[in-house]
Amino acid sequence: MAHPPEMEFRPFNRWVSWVVPSFVVVNVVLFFITMYVNDCPKYSFSCFARFLGRFSFQPLKENPLLGPSSAALEKMGALEVNKIVIQHQAWRLITSIWLHAGVVHILANMxxxxxxxxxxEQEFGFVKIGLLYVISGFGANILSSLFLQSAISVGASGALFGLLGAMLSELLTNWTIYANKGFFLDLCF
Known part of the structure; x- marks a missing residue:
């Protein structure tokens, strides 16, 4: 007996992922630009990995994540509440999503x-995942602004938590179709 068309099981369309790899490339390129702007040897005698020249890292006691100075991150658009509120630089709520404090930070996030x-992205498409990433990062930066009054903030962690929430939501919604539930729970937690 044939099922009516609306009752048939249809697997998800699989999309070719291009937004997420593009986001990775943008984050990495911006990290290199930030390191170029940082130019540690010009401002400090105790740079880490000085052989990298202009791309050498700030001293480890200043930035243990192997990255640029706070001043370079601020110049590139790090989240700083005073600049957003007093100087009306709301664009920092978006730009800080794409910046990272060091090699360790960007490696973990990417x-x-x-x-x-x-x-x-393969399951839901590039539009939904791209928007979710940006909106989650923006929302996380707004919340971060409420709690970080005197520090700067950078990174894609808020955007990643949005994606992780989407993954958990999808897992709970479609729990019965997964054969290896433990694998997906390990990914989420």
């Missing part, structure tokens, strides 16, 4: 983005 984002 690996998370690849593992979570590509799978979600």
């Amino acid at each position: 690996l998370s983005l690849v593992f979570i984002g590509i799978r979600l």
Whole structure:
């Protein structure tokens, strides 16, 4: 007996992932630009990995994540509440999503983005995942602004938590169709 068309099981359309890899490239390129702007040897005698020249890192006691100075991040658009509120630089709520404090920071965030984002983009498409990433990052920066009054903030962690929430929501909504539930729970937690 044939099922009516609306009752048939239809698997998800699989999209070719291009937004998430593009986001990774943008983040990495902006990290290199930030390191270029940082130019540690010009301002400090104790740069880490000085052989990298202009791309050498700030001293480890200043930035243990192997990255630029706070001044370079601020110049590039880091989230700083006073600049947003007093100087009306609301664009920092978006630009700080794409900046990272160091090699350790960007590596952790980009690996998370690849593992979570590509799978979600293939399942839900580039528009939904791209918008979710940007809106989650923007919302996280607004919340961060409420609590970080005197520090700067950078990174894609808020955007990644938005993607992680989408993954968890999708898992709970479609729990019965997963054969290996433990694998997906490990990814979410």
